[in-house]
Amino acid sequence: MTNALRVAKTLSTMSMQMVRTRARRSASRFLSPRRFLATLGAILFFALYVVNGILVILTRKPADLTELTLWLGGAMAVYGLFHFVRAAWQEPESRLGLSQAESLWIARAPISNRLLVGYRFAGIVPSTVIKTLLIATILICDVQSPLRLFVALVISMLVLEALRMIADRWSASLSGDGRIALRTAMTAIAIAVLVQVIARTVASASGSVHPLALVNAFSIASGETAACETIQWLSLPWWPMTQFAIASSWSFTTLGYGVLSVFVAVAAIVAVIVLDRWSSWHHEWVEGDRLIAIRRGTVMSHSNSPRTARPRQSLWRLPKWTGIGPLLARQWIGVVRYRGTIFISLALPAALSLAPLMTSPEAGLLHVAAWLAVSTFLLAPPALRIDFRRDIDRVWLLKSLPITPLAMTMGQILLPSLITIAFQLVVIALACMLSSPSSATIALVIGGLSGFALFSFAIENALFLTFPHRPKQEGLAMMVRAKLMFLGKGLLLAIFAGVFIAWVSMCSTLQWNVLILVGGCVAASWGIAAIAVAMTARCWRCFEMRLDSPLGH
């Protein structure tokens, strides 16, 4: 057996052993009596998701094949752009996204870079196949051959993965001016795409402020943007895959598309290998250049000697507040460090929330508030991960602190909640400038949404502490988790909207004072926030490190 084959066999055996262990561990976690309610909820939502999916497939008309190819290719290109924007802004990942153990024992083993990249791709194939199965199921009624669709989608996703690795390695090799240039360029492109989507949404909505009409308009606008000429040029690498997926029968042309698709995938993997090597070389070259500059004295260097030590940076001084103060001050450091990313992450929800005022002059603050609620619940928690989710690797330290579960919970979730409230206030202020709401409406929106912000982060953290995961964990489980969370949150939002409408109807029927209406809403909002915070504190108190800490990979 050749060396490469032997290593490949060893690595595949290892991967299988790890998959078996993880499956056993996941099964025991799901069957644990401690998580009975959470598991039951997850199963219920999953069942709902599957039933909904089947209903959508059965009732949907087949899409136009030309449009389907444009959307598929365009969606892949937009995803590719997203990977580049993310790579430009986030801290460089480890080489090829390898874990610390993989970096030490596999990347340092006497194996070639080709084999290492192959190992990395082999590792993502199973989750890609399962993800593709879910997507292919939705598109099955649009094409002649489910098999060709499935194969084309798997190859497309692998090319997308290769692009993600290329973006990460390229970004990691840059420093200083290069990184700033990449960030500027990618942000400008992202803004251009967003502006297109928003402008098309406004045009498609034709003055309607109904949430369903706006969602429909947004969907149409996204499709149109994906199908536009510029995005289509960017989606050129996925062209053979989309043609292969929609081919009506097997022919030489179909076979040609298939072969070309495989060729693109292989070329993408080769590009990863080449860029990985180039990235290492470029990084060393930049470092060497800087060393020369330091030796010449044109650039200042720091060493660990006391003579060149930098001035001491202090934490923000806050009162102790049973331990909340120091935790908040520590969270603030993270906010300052990632302020650019946070600002960009909240810019999109702000634009979405103000969209009703742009689409219709008749829209008022309540329409903005509805979108703000959606943004607060669905978009703010993923954008502001400066709470328990960031500290999963430091649980031991947090658990050892002399702080009560309630104070710990408040210390962890207060700052992201306050940032979200500040974001709400900015949007509400802008909305007030564009419309003229009554003071009661303003009080209702501010009072209700601020409590809702605290509720959103409390619920997010309670769920996280019940089913924890690592910061950059990927795979099928994470995808299913994200979909279930989205579905569950959507359901909760619908329930809250229903309760709010019922309350408003009751107040108007019984001709209650507007103060009771506003007061009731604000009290209800802060009441559920308080319950959610108490729940999160309980989840933190029950968090058993040995059982609940997600393991590193």
Add this chain to the structure above:
Amino acid sequence: MIQVHDLHKLYDSTLAVAGVSFSLKPGDICGLVGPNGAGKTTTMRSLAGLIAPTSGELLVDGLCVTQDAIEVRKRLAYVPDDPPLFDDLTVGQHLDLIAGLYDVRDHQAKSNQLMDCFALTPKVNALASSLSRGMRQKLAICCSYLYDPKVLLLDEPLTGLDPPGIRGLLESIRERAANGCTIILSSHLLAMIENICTHVLVMQAGQVEFFGTTERLRQRHPETITLEDAYFAATNQISFSMTTSLPHVPLMMNAAVVPQ
């Protein structure tokens, strides 16, 4: 066996290692010592090929660490401080993995022998995630011993080990050196390693303060009694034992190690 010439390593604008040079022959055991942040781990990682040096030449068995990476990896093992392991693999599976990656023929007998030696046999089917800090360290050492490397780089290997574990490890280091293996051992437990080291490399602020045999270090600082004292003398620091042996030094200085 190991030749390092003018090694520099830059992290952003921080010069972690500045002009480190030394060489070791087969069978040498070099104690790499220095205060925290001296550049010991960076030097080891550069030698192990885990990070690329900014400048300088690093040779292992005559092979360049950056140019002949794969050949160097076959000859060299690196065990970091608190080694990362695969949480989803058992102790036995870790050894199987290393045997497969390094092409160790009939590794079962050797694996069993190593596990016996480091008291890991009862844990052969235990997941790495369930191991204590010391057990993880032992497993990483077993993995690195499995393919009989010519060069061993051990970063703080004694941390977390129990007394029998420390004794066993030091004995195994001596044994491997006797068989021609070159070993670099980084540790703050100077009293523990002084009897096995043939050489000492003292680093401070990224630079070499001293490199040579342990005898030469003592000759250079004849006023010192132990390796620890010699280390303090080499790094311009005062140790407890030295101050007590020098009557003119005020007692207040005995309270802690203070810079001169």
